[in-house]
Amino acid sequence: MSISKQRIRMVAIALTFVGLSSSASALACGGDWYPEVEIDPRIHGVAQAEKALSHGNYVAAAGAVVRMMPHIKTLSGSKDPLVQRAERVLAVAIERSSGTLALEQEVPTKILGHWRGKTQAEHDKNMNWSVAALRRELATKKDDPAIMTDLGEALSQLDGGQEEARTLLESLASRDLVATPEGYKALAALRSQKGDSAGQELALKRCESMAGTAKICEADTHRAS
Amino acid sequence: MGTRAWVRVLLLLLAGVCVACSRRAPRVEEWGRPESVSEPAVAPSLVEPVAAIDALTGDASRGRELVARFECNRCHDGSGLAAVPLEKNCFSCHEQIATGKFKVSAEALARFRPHILDARDAPSLTAIGARLERTWIRDYLLSPRDLRPKLMPTMPRLALDAEQASDIAAYLAARDRALGTPLRAGNALHGRELMEHKACSSCHSFSGVPAFASGTAPPADSDVSRSAALAPDLRFTRERFRRDRLSAWLLDPKAVKPDTRMPNFGLSGDEANDIAAYILTAELAPAPSETFTRLPVLARRVSYDEVNTKVFSRTCHHCHSDPESSGGDGGPGNTGGFGFAPRGVSFSSHASILAGYLDERGQRRSLFEPVAGAPRLIAALLARQDEANQKYSQAVRGMPLGLPPLSPEDVQLVETWVAEGKPM
Numbered sequence: 001m002s003i004s005k006q007r008i009r010m011v012a013i014a015l016t017f018v019g020l021s022s023s024a025s026a027l028a029c030g031g032d033w034y035p036e037v038e039i040d041p042r043i044h045g046v047a048q049a050e051k052a053l054s055h056g057n058y059v060a061a062a063g064a065v066v067r068m069m070p071h072i073k074t075l076s077g078s079k080d081p082l083v084q085r086a087e088r089v090l091a092v093a094i095e096r097s098s099g100t101l102a103l104e105q106e107v108p109t110k111i112l113g114h115w116r117g118k119t120q121a122e123h124d125k126n127m128n129w130s131v132a133a134l135r136r137e138l139a140t141k142k143d144d145p146a147i148m149t150d151l152g153e154a155l156s157q158l159d160g161g162q163e164e165a166r167t168l169l170e171s172l173a174s175r176d177l178v179a180t181p182e183g184y185k186a187l188a189a190l191r192s193q194k195g196d197s198a199g200q201e202l203a204l205k206r207c208e209s210m211a212g213t214a215k216i217c218e219a220d221t222h223r224a225s
Numbered sequence: 226m227g228t229r230a231w232v233r234v235l236l237l238l239l240a241g242v243c244v245a246c247s248r249r250a251p252r253v254e255e256w257g258r259p260e261s262v263s264e265p266a267v268a269p270s271l272v273e274p275v276a277a278i279d280a281l282t283g284d285a286s287r288g289r290e291l292v293a294r295f296e297c298n299r300c301h302d303g304s305g306l307a308a309v310p311l312e313k314n315c316f317s318c319h320e321q322i323a324t325g326k327f328k329v330s331a332e333a334l335a336r337f338r339p340h341i342l343d344a345r346d347a348p349s350l351t352a353i354g355a356r357l358e359r360t361w362i363r364d365y366l367l368s369p370r371d372l373r374p375k376l377m378p379t380m381p382r383l384a385l386d387a388e389q390a391s392d393i394a395a396y397l398a399a400r401d402r403a404l405g406t407p408l409r410a411g412n413a414l415h416g417r418e419l420m421e422h423k424a425c426s427s428c429h430s431f432s433g434v435p436a437f438a439s440g441t442a443p444p445a446d447s448d449v450s451r452s453a454a455l456a457p458d459l460r461f462t463r464e465r466f467r468r469d470r471l472s473a474w475l476l477d478p479k480a481v482k483p484d485t486r487m488p489n490f491g492l493s494g495d496e497a498n499d500i501a502a503y504i505l506t507a508e509l510a511p512a513p514s515e516t517f518t519r520l521p522v523l524a525r526r527v528s529y530d531e532v533n534t535k536v537f538s539r540t541c542h543h544c545h546s547d548p549e550s551s552g553g554d555g556g557p558g559n560t561g562g563f564g565f566a567p568r569g570v571s572f573s574s575h576a577s578i579l580a581g582y583l584d585e586r587g588q589r590r591s592l593f594e595p596v597a598g599a600p601r602l603i604a605a606l607l608a609r610q611d612e613a614n615q616k617y618s619q620a621v622r623g624m625p626l627g628l629p630p631l632s633p634e635d636v637q638l639v640e641t642w643v644a645e646g647k648p649m
Contacts, residue, residue, distance in 0.1 A: 054575065054649070081549040143589055144569075145580040176591035179576040181649065209646025210579075212528060 049089045062093035063106025070111040091133035095154035099123035130154050149183035156186040166190045181211035288396025295383050295564040303351030319345045352482040354402035361465045363394035368615050374430045376454040381627030405469025409498050416503030423490050428453035433460045433509030452486035463505050471501045517610040520637040527642040529575045529649045536635050537572045540625045547573035575649050596621050600643050606636050
């Protein structure tokens, strides 16, 4: 008797499981079964961050990345192309904000950490991370002028990075491969440091024609100083 | 008999069955489809010996290797090569987007759909040897031209020389090649009347002859309209189609090419000959040449957003994209394909365009360095205009490759953007 009861229980459990697992949703598809498509929301998020960056909205771009991937520092060296793109956005946003990201409005302070760049140590940490992230990307995409331009731009702001920046950017400029107006702006500053005013003027002209506005190319005090 | 003897008998029987099965099973060709699929159309007695094909110029076995190298199977069925995966197939993605089966969000699907409706079909190469002239195949490979007025032309000018084109033509012409019968003389005038009566012009254009009275265009985006789009302009038939097979084709198209969408009109032998006579002998007015007027650069500012929206994202991005942001493989113009080496050109962003391309030695060069008196990008757009008139530049390949040339206004827009310093 006890065996029968146990059997009945088992059958009941099995039937319940079958009932629960075979959802009626297939009928909603007209009897056909379609796999559910899962879309990774980060794809859209990274695309939006790239767009914000291209429009000069560095805080919005960096904020989007840090919000989506607050642990992005721990992902360094990831082979996931999406993570690499996010890293690139953050790296460029950081160096164009000179290591200081005013993200308090975008990201909770708890996860913001050193990205704020409030102290000199945080600022240096951010700039070094930016350069390291761009170097990592360049290692995977050898000789990509767009990454080389960004790296040159970041290096130009790093203590002791100017010489390498100059070599990178001059090499690109000689082949008409400087990929951003900001790259020409950094080159103008580097040439100015060397007393090459004609070269500086030329680079600024390229910056202005490429930017479509002189605003991006105006010298700021923290650049290449 | 003892147990051992029975076991032996059983094993022998099993072995016999296995051998028989292996002989009977449809053998999959080295690269392609089961034999039963590729050869139903041609009666065995009509198949021309392979030796007869080999005697012609061109190496068919080398041609087969080239067909693989140039990835003809990315767009065409019936090449004799295995089907390519979805992400490599030129038209399957478009078809899935059009029918809503592509695995992206509904918003993305709605965004993609308007851009792909023109490119869902490519003619199949099934039984090509039973239909087309080998010399025509060779010439077409060297200088592709628009044969189907209702289909967006997508055949690229591949990076091949005359010898390679001959080899590919030899391979394709040998596929399903069938012996023909000499075409008997027909009544061309009656042939034209029959074409009017059968409404051939519903699907086929016949440029250069007086317009046909009959022929109603099928409803847009219907199956019939897609079939009609694959129908070639009949002015090319006299060089393109094997004369000794034209009558057989008109009598029963599916017997020649099983996957054709051309219907069987139930013609008699005489009627088929009459239609063939008209198609092959009708007087043709000269084909109009494509005219292109290079417009002066605009006096207003052209931003990257404008030129990208109107030209780059609509055209260049198809073959020159960033695999990380666009998915797929980046296209033949970036990561390579269709026999082209990877050129590393991406039209995915302002910066990626300015990052240039890889030359033959793998060195990065600007897309704006001067070539043939113009920045390379502009020179390529202008070269494509010349290619539409069968003039080919050795210095630069016309772009957009395999797509119609840009309009004068679009070229003007790009040229203005370049002249202004490629502003963002």
